[in-house]
Amino acid sequence: MATTEFTSLNCSLADTLQLVGDRWAMLIIREAFFGTHRFEIFQKNLGIARNILTTRLHTLCDNDILLRVPVKTGARRHGYKLSDRGYDLLPAIIALNQWGDRWLHERTGPPIRYLERRSDEEIDDIVILSSSGCQLSAWDLKLVPGPGATEQTIKRLQQLERDWKKQREDKRKKISLKKRL
Amino acid sequence: MATTEFTSLNCSLADTLQLVGDRWAMLIIREAFFGTHRFEIFQKNLGIARNILTTRLHTLCDNDILLRVPVKTGARRHGYKLSDRGYDLLPAIIALNQWGDRWLHERTGPPIRYLERRSDEEIDDIVILSSSGCQLSAWDLKLVPGPGATEQTIKRLQQLERDWKKQREDKRKKISLKKRL
Numbered sequence: 001m002a003t004t005e006f007t008s009l010n011c012s013l014a015d016t017l018q019l020v021g022d023r024w025a026m027l028i029i030r031e032a033f034f035g036t037h038r039f040e041i042f043q044k045n046l047g048i049a050r051n052i053l054t055t056r057l058h059t060l061c062d063n064d065i066l067l068r069v070p071v072k073t074g075a076r077r078h079g080y081k082l083s084d085r086g087y088d089l090l091p092a093i094i095a096l097n098q099w100g101d102r103w104l105h106e107r108t109g110p111p112i113r114y115l116e117r118r119s120d121e122e123i124d125d126i127v128i129l130s131s132s133g134c135q136l137s138a139w140d141l142k143l144v145p146g147p148g149a150t151e152q153t154i155k156r157l158q159q160l161e162r163d164w165k166k167q168r169e170d171k172r173k174k175i176s177l178k179k180r181l
Numbered sequence: 182m183a184t185t186e187f188t189s190l191n192c193s194l195a196d197t198l199q200l201v202g203d204r205w206a207m208l209i210i211r212e213a214f215f216g217t218h219r220f221e222i223f224q225k226n227l228g229i230a231r232n233i234l235t236t237r238l239h240t241l242c243d244n245d246i247l248l249r250v251p252v253k254t255g256a257r258r259h260g261y262k263l264s265d266r267g268y269d270l271l272p273a274i275i276a277l278n279q280w281g282d283r284w285l286h287e288r289t290g291p292p293i294r295y296l297e298r299r300s301d302e303e304i305d306d307i308v309i310l311s312s313s314g315c316q317l318s319a320w321d322l323k324l325v326p327g328p329g330a331t332e333q334t335i336k337r338l339q340q341l342e343r344d345w346k347k348q349r350e351d352k353r354k355k356i357s358l359k360k361r362l
Contacts, residue, residue, distance in 0.1 A: 092276035
């Protein structure tokens with residue numbers, strides 16, 4: 001595991017970004033998901049410099065996101081394929097892709113459509129769902145300390161909750177003032 | 182809109198990463214989602230250098246992900262808040278966060294738990310869903326050219342589909358050979 005400069009943030013997002021929060025890393029993972037195994041094909045499809053590609057592939061292998069595998073059974077030369085851990089990044093990658101479709105390709109429409117193979121129907125937008133299957137927005141969420149929270153994170157989240165309650169209270173007061181006027 | 186060195190890839194993921202595919206950009210967005218408005222608070226909570234923070238805030242504002250707003254009504258000093266476009270990155274951010282919870286914090290448990298405020302229950306894992314609500318894996322997906330596809334993307338996806346069919350055929354042959362032996 002790479003040591004992380006962000007570890008002090010006590011945050012899973014920061015730790016994830018330390019490993020894959022780099023444009024090339026994400027695009028290499030997408031390329032592997034597209035079925036690319038060989039160094040030369042990664043290079044050709046991404047137009048990436050050899051030295052950058054070498055470094056990124058190393059880091060992804062060291063962190064068990066890609067696996068080194070023989071290009072053919074018994075072959076000496078090796079290629080790369082996604083591990084379970086790598087495949088598990090797919091929801092995040094598709095969510096970022098869909099964001100780009102919505103906000104950066106409004107005029108032309110998406111370059112690539114993701115279908116369910118069985119039905120040939122477009123997959124759903126990636127959204128935040130409650131345990132009962134309702135779509136949630138930022139305002140429906142409450143953040144609480146988990147078992148891995150540091151003292152600092154606990155204090156931060158308590159402050160966040162106090163701010164939220166104060167904001168809600170202020171809003172209520174404004175509404176009741178408007179009603180009285 | 183920033184000009185993108187990745188535009189030639191004809192890929193919404195690449196275009197999105199051009200804007201937010203940087204560790205600090207994503208962490209600034211998360212910080213804004215946590216309710217941080219002021220430059221000093223971003224700096225304190227993220228431990229980021231002033232010049233890097235300034236550049237990143239500028240880029241995020243230029244790309245309509247953050248909005249510049251007065252810190253109080255009528256105040257001259259400005260702060261930052263997420264635009265609709267910014268909030269729309271939340272599913273991707275939570276998906277990356279959950280990946281970190283699963284694969285980098287197995288021992289300690291997650292630092293932060295995301296609950297639905299109404300029910301106090303943990304939100305669902307962010308997954309890929311079909312239009313009929315079934316969870317999909319990488320193998321259930323089929324990629325086809327969208328309206329924004331270039332000639333090159335169309336060829337690429339056709340090749341991908343041929344490769345997939347060949348692999349499936351090879352697998353079938355192997356299985357039927359095993360049965361005969």
